Amino acid sequence: MNPDLDALQPYPFEKLAALRDGVTPPAGLEPIALTIGEPRHPPYPGALAALGDHLGELARYPATAGLPALRAAIASWARRRFALAGLDAEHQVLPVNGTREAIFAFVQAALDRTRPARVAVPNPFYQIYEGATLLAGGTPLTLDCRAEHGFRPDLDAVPAETWRDVQIVFVCSPGNPTGAVTPLDELKQLIRLADEHDFIVAADECYSELYLDEAAPPPGLLQACAELGRHDYRRCLVFHSLSKRSNLPGLRSGFVAGDAGLIAAFRRYRTYHGCAMSLPLQHASIAAWQDEAHVRANRDAYRDKFAAVTEILAPVMDFPAPEASFYLWPAVPGGDDEAFARSLYAEEHVSVLPGRYMGRPGADGTNPGAGRLRLALVDTPEATAEAARRLRRHLERFTRHQDGRRTP
Numbered sequence: 001m002n003p004d005l006d007a008l009q010p011y012p013f014e015k016l017a018a019l020r021d022g023v024t025p026p027a028g029l030e031p032i033a034l035t036i037g038e039p040r041h042p043p044y045p046g047a048l049a050a051l052g053d054h055l056g057e058l059a060r061y062p063a064t065a066g067l068p069a070l071r072a073a074i075a076s077w078a079r080r081r082f083a084l085a086g087l088d089a090e091h092q093v094l095p096v097n098g099t100r101e102a103i104f105a106f107v108q109a110a111l112d113r114t115r116p117a118r119v120a121v122p123n124p125f126y127q128i129y130e131g132a133t134l135l136a137g138g139t140p141l142t143l144d145c146r147a148e149h150g151f152r153p154d155l156d157a158v159p160a161e162t163w164r165d166v167q168i169v170f171v172c173s174p175g176n177p178t179g180a181v182t183p184l185d186e187l188k189q190l191i192r193l194a195d196e197h198d199f200i201v202a203a204d205e206c207y208s209e210l211y212l213d214e215a216a217p218p219p220g221l222l223q224a225c226a227e228l229g230r231h232d233y234r235r236c237l238v239f240h241s242l243s244k245r246s247n248l249p250g251l252r253s254g255f256v257a258g259d260a261g262l263i264a265a266f267r268r269y270r271t272y273h274g275c276a277m278s279l280p281l282q283h284a285s286i287a288a289w290q291d292e293a294h295v296r297a298n299r300d301a302y303r304d305k306f307a308a309v310t311e312i313l314a315p316v317m318d319f320p321a322p323e324a325s326f327y328l329w330p331a332v333p334g335g336d337d338e339a340f341a342r343s344l345y346a347e348e349h350v351s352v353l354p355g356r357y358m359g360r361p362g363a364d365g366t367n368p369g370a371g372r373l374r375l376a377l378v379d380t381p382e383a384t385a386e387a388a389r390r391l392r393r394h395l396e397r398f399t400r401h402q403d404g405r406r407t408p
Helices: 003-007 012-020 045-053 055-059 068-082 099-110 128-135 184-197 221-227 260-273 279-289 293-313 337-348 381-406
Strands: 093-096 118-123 139-146 166-172 200-204 236-241 254-258 373-376
Touching: 003 128, 012 337, 045 055, 045 279, 055 279, 068 093, 068 221, 068 254, 068 279, 093 099, 093 260, 099 128, 099 166, 099 200, 099 236, 099 254, 099 260, 118 128, 128 139, 166 184, 184 200, 184 221, 221 236, 221 254, 254 260, 293 381, 337 373, 337 381
Parallel strands: 118 139, 118 166, 166 200, 200 236
Antiparallel strands: 093 254, 236 254
C-alpha cells in the first residue's frame, strides 16, 4: 500500500466520534447535529425533474469533458455572476463530480514531484487540501487564519523564500469553517505573488452563493483576474459546486474553470481517471445552473436562521459577524472546545465540531482552530433555533462550572 496513507490524520468526524465515545445523551431530548455541512433545505425541484426526464441516458457512456450544453450553462452563469468579459466553455470549463473529488484529483495531476512540492492551505481548513497534498507526495504549508487578520491568511507574513517552494495555494472563500470572505485586493495580491513565484492559485468557492447581504456577493478569483485585465486566467482555477447553492449534495456536481492550459492537462488526467459525470446528472446540473430564483430563496432561508441564532447566542458568545457560508465560528469561554463539545452532547444532545479538529499547530505552535466551535446551520429553522437555545443554556452552566473551579 502507499506508505503516504499513514500520514493521513483521522477525519474530523472520526475524532468527534472518539470524543463522544461512552457518552449517553439525554433520551428525552431530540438529537440536533450542527456538525456536518450537509444542506437540509429541499433540493431544487427543476434539477430533480430533469434528472428523471433523462434516466434513459444511463445507457450511454458520458464524455470526460461533459455535454457542450452543460459547459455553456456553467460559462454563462460564471460570466454573469462574476462580471467576466468572457469564459470559453470549450477550453476554460470542465464539469466535475463535486468539488471534493475535483480538488483531490487536481492536486494529484498538478504537483511536480521532481522539485520541492509545497501546497499552501488556510489554517483551519477543509481536510481534503491536506490529504490530497500528502498522497501526491507534497508537503502542506499552513497559513494561519486568526481573528487579528479577519480569519484570513496574512500573505504579507510569508517570506519570499517560502513562496519559492510552493506549487499550489488554496483559497477558500467564503471560508470553511470561519465564513470569512477574501476581498478582491487580497485575491489580486495573490495573483501577483503567483506570477512572481510561479505557483497555481486554486480557489474553493463552493460557498460563494450563500451570503447574507444580497447587495454584496462575495468576489471570486476569476473576477479578480478580470479586473486585472487577465482574461486568460493564467495560473488560476476556481472550483464550484451545486451542493450548497442548490441543496444537491448527493448529485455530486460541480465545475472547475480558469486557465485553459491547466484545464487541458486536468482533462487529460481525468480521461484516465475515469470519473466522467453521468448524463442524467449533467442534465439536472444544466437546469440548476440556469435558475437563480431558487438560490435567492435559499439565501433568504439562511438569513432567517442566522438572524435567529445570532439573537440567541450573540449576548453570550463571541463570534465574527457572519458574512457568508452557513457556519458560525464562536469562541468557547475557557478555550477548551473539546470539553465543551463533549459536555454539550452529554447534557443537551446537541452535536458541534470542536474547531481544533479543522486546524493544525501553526508557526507559533498553537492551533488557530482551538478554542472555537464550528456550527453548521443546516437544519430546519425550528431545530436550528432550538439547538442555539440549548447551547446557550449549556454555556451558562458550563461557564458557572468553569468559574467555580477557579474559585480559591
